[in-house]
Structure formats: C-alpha cells, structure tokens
Amino acid sequence: MHGFTGEHGPGQRPGGWWRGAPFGPSRPAVPWRSSLVIAVVQLVGTGFAAHKQPDRMDLGPAAAVLLLAGPALLLMRHRRPGTVVVGTAAVTMVYLAAGYPYGPVFFSVVVACVTAVAAGRRVAAWSALGLLWGSHLLIGHWLYRWLPPDGDGPVDWGQELVITAWAMAIVAASELVRVRREQWARERAEREAAARRRADEERLRIARELHDVLAHSISVINVQAGVGLALLDQDPEQARTALTTIKAASKEALGEVRQVLDTLRTSGSGAPGAAPRSPAPGLDRLEELTGQAADAGLAVRVEAEGVRTALPPGADLAAFRIVQQALTNIVRHSGSRNARVLLHYAPGELELRVDDDGPATGDGATGGGNGLVGMHERAAALGGTVEAGPRPDGGFRVRARLPFKGGRETP
Numbered sequence: 531m532h533g534f535t536g537e538h539g540p541g542q543r544p545g546g547w548w549r550g551a552p553f554g555p556s557r558p559a560v561p562w563r564s565s566l567v568i569a570v571v572q573l574v575g576t577g578f579a580a581h582k583q584p585d586r587m588d589l590g591p592a593a594a595v596l597l598l599a600g601p602a603l604l605l606m607r608h609r610r611p612g613t614v615v616v617g618t619a620a621v622t623m624v625y626l627a628a629g630y631p632y633g634p635v636f637f638s639v640v641v642a643c644v645t646a647v648a649a650g651r652r653v654a655a656w657s658a659l660g661l662l663w664g665s666h667l668l669i670g671h672w673l674y675r676w677l678p679p680d681g682d683g684p685v686d687w688g689q690e691l692v693i694t695a696w697a698m699a700i701v702a703a704s705e706l707v708r709v710r711r712e713q714w715a716r717e718r719a720e721r722e723a724a725a726r727r728r729a730d731e732e733r734l735r736i737a738r739e740l741h742d743v744l745a746h747s748i749s750v751i752n753v754q755a756g757v758g759l760a761l762l763d764q765d766p767e768q769a770r771t772a773l774t775t776i777k778a779a780s781k782e783a784l785g786e787v788r789q790v791l792d793t794l795r796t797s798g799s800g801a802p803g804a805a806p807r808s809p810a811p812g813l814d815r816l817e818e819l820t821g822q823a824a825d826a827g828l829a830v831r832v833e834a835e836g837v838r839t840a841l842p843p844g845a846d847l848a849a850f851r852i853v854q855q856a857l858t859n860i861v862r863h864s865g866s867r868n869a870r871v872l873l874h875y876a877p878g879e880l881e882l883r884v885d886d887d888g889p890a891t892g893d894g895a896t897g898g899g900n901g902l903v904g905m906h907e908r909a910a911a912l913g914g915t916v917e918a919g920p921r922p923d924g925g926f927r928v929r930a931r932l933p934f935k936g937g938r939e940t941p
Contacts (some may be wrong), residue, residue: 537607539782541886548585555629559608560605560606561604561605561607561608562605563712564604564641565601565602565604565605566598566601566639568601568604568637568638569597569598569601569602570639571634571637572597572600572601572633572635572638573594573597573598573635574629575634576589576593576597576630576633576634576635576791577589578633579631579632579633579634580630580631580633583631583642585678585681585682586629586630586631586632587628587629587630587631587678587679587680589630589631591630592628593625593630596621596624596625596628596630596635596803597625597635599621599684600618600621600622600635600637600638600639600642601638603617603618603621603638603642603828604642605742607641607642607646608645608649608776611645611646611651611654611655611656612646612648612651612654613654614642614645614646614656615639615642615643615645615646615651615655615658616654616658616661617626617642618638618639618655618658619642619658619659619661619662620641620658620661620663621638622635622636622638622639623661623662623665623666626665626666626669626670627665627673627677628677628678628680629677629678629682634821636865637736639658639659639662639700640700640703642655642658643658643659643700643704643841644700644703644707645852646658646705647704647705647707647708647783648707648708648711649813650708651796652708655704658692659697659700659701663694663697664749665940666685666690666693667690668687670684670685671684671685680683694913695783699863704790709833723920725851728775734907738851738904738907738908739786739902740787741904742851742854742855742858742901743783743786743787744783745855745858746789746903747779747780747783747786748781748783749826749858749861749862750776750779750823750825750861751776751779751780753827753861754772754773754775754776754779754822754824754825754826755772755776757769757772757773757827758773758776771799775825775826778823779825782822786811787936789810799872808852810843811845811847811851812841812843812846812849812850813841813846813849813853813873814846814849815850816826816832816850816853816871817832818824819850819853819854819857820857820871821834823860823861823869825856826861827861827867828857828860828866828867828868828869829867829868829869829873830857830862830868830869830870831869831870832870832871832873833870833872833873834872834873834874834875835872835873835874835875836874836875836876837875838873838875839875839880840938841880842933842934842935843930844911844912844934845880845912845932845933848908848909848911848912848914848932849873849882849932851904851905851908852882852884852905852908852909852916852928852930852932853871853882855901855902855904855905856869856905856928857871857884857927858886858901859901859902859928860886860926861865863886864888864889864925864926865888865889866887866888866925867888868876868886868887869886869922870883870884870887871883871884871886872884877931878933878934878935879931879933879934880927880931880932880934881929881930881931881932882928882930882931882932883927883929883930884927884928885921885925885926885927885928885931886925886926887924888920888924888925888926889924889925892922902916902918905928905930909930909932912932912933912934913933914930914931914932914933915930915931916928916929916930916931917929917930
C-alpha cells in the first residue's frame with residue numbers, strides 16, 4: 531500500500547515548498563503527514579481555546595471525533611476534492627451546532643476549500659463555504675434557542691463580521707492558489723514546448739547538413755563511377771582518374787558526416803566548452819567546391835562584386851551550402867556543363883546567384899526535391915530568402931539573399 535508511505539507517490543519528483551503543501555497539486559499518494567498535522571492543530575488548539583470559553587460545551591469524546599473527522603476526510607482531498615470540501619463543511623457545521631468552543635476547527639475547511647478550487651471544483655468549494663457561513667448565521671441568531679449550551683445567547687454581530695472577513699480571505703487565497711497553479715502549468719507547458727521545438731530544429735539542421743553533404747558527394751561519385759565504367763577498357767588512365775576522384779569525394783563526405791555527428795554528440799552531451807573538432811565549411815572553400823564540380827564534368831565560373839566581407843559563421847555556412855546544393859542540382863538534373871556563381875557583397879547582406887544554361891534532364895527539374903527546401907530553410911533561419919526557377923532565356927537560376935551582422939572587410 532504505497533499510498534501510506536508519504537506525501538509523494540513513487541512516480542513523482544519531490545521538490546519545492548508547493549509540492550509539500552497541504553493543498554498542492556493532485557497526487558496519487560495519500561497526504562497523511564499534512565492531515566496528521568492538521569488533526570494535532572485542531573485538537574490541541576481547540577483545547578487551549580476552550581479555556582477562554584467556559585460558557586461553551588465541554589470537550590469530550592464526541593467533540594474529539596468531530597475534530598478528527600475533518601482531517602480524516604482530508605486524506606482523500608486529492609482524489610475527491612469536491613466531496614471532501616462538502617464533508618468538512620458539514621462536520622464543522624455539526625461541531626458548531628453542538629455548542630463546542632470556537633477554535634481551529636475551521637482549519638480543515640480552509641485546506642479542503644483551497645484544494646478544491648485549485649483542482650477546478652469551484653462550485654463545490656463555494657457551495658460548501660456558503661453552506662457553512664449560512665449555517666453559522668442561523669445557529670448564531672435563531673437556532674441557538676434550541677441548541678446547546680443552555681442559556682446561550684445570539685452571536686455578536688462584530689464576531690459575524692470577523693467570520694465573514696475570514697470567509698472572504700479563504701475565497702481570495704483559494705483563487706490566488708488556483709491562478710498561481712495555472713500559471714505554473716502554463717510555464718511548464720511552454721518550457722516543454724520550447725524544448726521540443728529546439729530538438730526539432732536541431733534534428734532539422736542535422737538532416738539538412740547530412741542531405742547537403744551526401745547529395746553533393748554522392749552526385750560526384752555517381753558521375754565519376756559512370757565515367758570510370760565507360761572508360762575502364764578504352765582508357766584505363768582516365769578510369770583511374772575517375773576512381774581517384776571517387777576516393778577523394780568519399781573521403782571528404784565521410785569527414786563532413788563525421789563532423790556533423792560530432793556536433794550532434796557534443797550538443798547532446800551538454801559538456802561545457804565542448805566544440806566541433808574542425809570548423810564548419812564556408813565560402814573560403816568555394817575553390818575546392820568548384821574543383822569537385824569540375825571533376826564531375828561541370829565548369830564553374832565564380833565572380834564577386836562589391837567589397838568582399840568575412841561573413842559570420844552561420845551566414846558563411848549557409849552561403850556555402852546553398853552554392854553547393856545549387857551546383858549539385860545542376861550536376862544531377864541539368865544538361866548544361868557550365869555554371870556561373872555570382873557573389874554580390876552589400877553592407878549587411880550577401881546576394882548569391884547560381885545560373886546554368888539547361889536544359890533539364892529526364893530525372894527531374896533542376897533544383898527539385900529536398901535541396902530547394904533546405905536552401906529556403908537555411909536562408910529563412912537568417913532572415914533571408916531564396917528564389918529558384920527557370921530563366922526567361924532558358925536555363926535555371928537560384929538567387930539567395932542572406933542578411934548578416936558583424937561582418938568585416940577582407941583583403
């Protein structure tokens with residue numbers, strides 16, 4: 531019976547004063563510790579209060595049963611908050627009707643009321659509180675003639691004002707607890723949603739990196755494998771060159787894939803100071819990229835306009851990957867063997883333009899598939915845009931606009 535082992539169930543994480551409070555969030559465990567404390571407070575406190583109320587009924591076994599009935603009901607307050615708040619109010623009403631001394635007998639009603647409101651049982655809580663308050667008015671100003679103790683008189687209206695003020699305080703405290711609990715629930719849900727969003731963004735980033743790396747390298751390998759097979763018997767030396775290119779492309783692909791996986795492993799470990807062991811690629815590797823395209827049979831001419839600027843790492847990587855993907859699409863989907871890359875530097879912005887003369891080959895339109903989606907996502911992450919489509923004079927064009935901050939001029 532794990533319910534009687536403490537305030538927290540086996541599947542819960544203790545922590546914070548709220549989780550141990552007598553009117554905390556709903557939990558499967560039976561709150562016997564806080565209920566026991568309330569029982570002691572009501573018994574001992576009422577005993578002390580009785581000394582100053584000699585005109586009330588003497589405390590006896592019946593009074594003790596009523597004083598313990600409220601805390602006993604509180605054991606079920608997390609499972610049946612509406613029933614418990616009505617039950618504690620009824621027990622307290624019977625206690626007052628029996629003419630016993632005033633004291634902390636209301637403690638059980640307060641805890642039950644706050645718990646019920648926090649659990650969403652507001653109608654039951656206010657009904658129980660209204661029933662108790664109305665019963666006290668009836669007992670104190672009308673039914674006292676027929677109820678013990680003998681010779682009792684009406685309750686002073688000043689005392690009624692105090693009781694009314696206490697009832698209003700209970701209402702305010704209950705609503706405050708409810709609002710605060712809902713606020714904590716919203717904050718927890720927002721934190722969980724933000725964590726899921728960050729995880730989704732990280733998975734998308736890694737998928738994008740792997741797509742760009744593998745699509746480019748495998749395209750080069752595919753072209754060179756076809757060349758090698760075609761020339762294996764006729765021109766072994768040329769076939770050897772193709773195989774050498776395949777080896778270099780596969781080695782580079784493995785290195786970049788390893789780098790992406792190292793980044794994933796580093797971000798997952800959360801180790802302070804951890805960083806990728808090699809820098810992310812950027813436009814400084816553009817010459818290497820055009821060399822690989824040349825090995826695949828695509829001649830690339832690179833032009834630059836404006837004052838060349840060293841880009842921040844994020845923009846530099848995005849620019850490199852967009853050019854890489856555009857050239858990969860030309861190798862895979864275009865019949866053109868020539869391409870032009872234009873880098874236009876402006877203050878706080880880089881414009882990329884990659885053109886080929888087409889036409890598109892039979893395995894898809896130039897720039898189709900996930901490659902264009904990845905380009906748009908990379909640019910959008912920086913607040914930029916990507917446009918891709920056929921040119922009016924034939925061929926295909928990819929144009930990207932990448933804003934950046936903190937760049938510096940380079941010689």
